[in-house]
Amino acid sequence: EKINALTSSATITVDCSLAPVHTVTLGVNTEFNITNLGTGQSVTIIITQDAGGTNTASWGTSGSTAVKFAGGTPTLSTAGDAIDIVTIFNTGTNYLGNIAKAYA
Numbered sequence: 001e002k003i004n005a006l007t008s009s010a011t012i013t014v015d016c017s018l019a020p021v022h023t024v025t026l027g028v029n030t031e032f033n034i035t036n037l038g039t040g041q042s043v044t045i046i047i048t049q050d051a052g053g054t055n056t057a058s059w060g061t062s063g064s065t066a067v068k069f070a071g072g073t074p075t076l077s078t079a080g081d082a083i084d085i086v087t088i089f090n091t092g093t094n095y096l097g098n099i100a101k102a103y104a
Helices: none
Strands: 003-005 011-015 021-026 030-035 042-049 067-069 083-090 095-103
Touching: none
Parallel strands: 003 021, 011 030, 021 042, 067 095
Antiparallel strands: 042 083, 083 095
């Protein structure tokens, strides 16, 4: 699968038409906005904290592209260089997210 490298920013648009997998090293707190994710498709985002850690993520907050996670919006791992993997699936009605945390 193709992997698309994203650039750290306060707002990142994840264009799913570019690749099914995206990577980013966060340098700031970030809002992720998902675009072009078709019904029945999923996208994976591999998030690495910078050496300082503590950066946060939010996942769109309105309309059909707001991502719903089991138990509410997750907190990213906060250790320096921690790696988390977020997968988002479009049901056609909702974007459903899952996170695997603290890869070392």
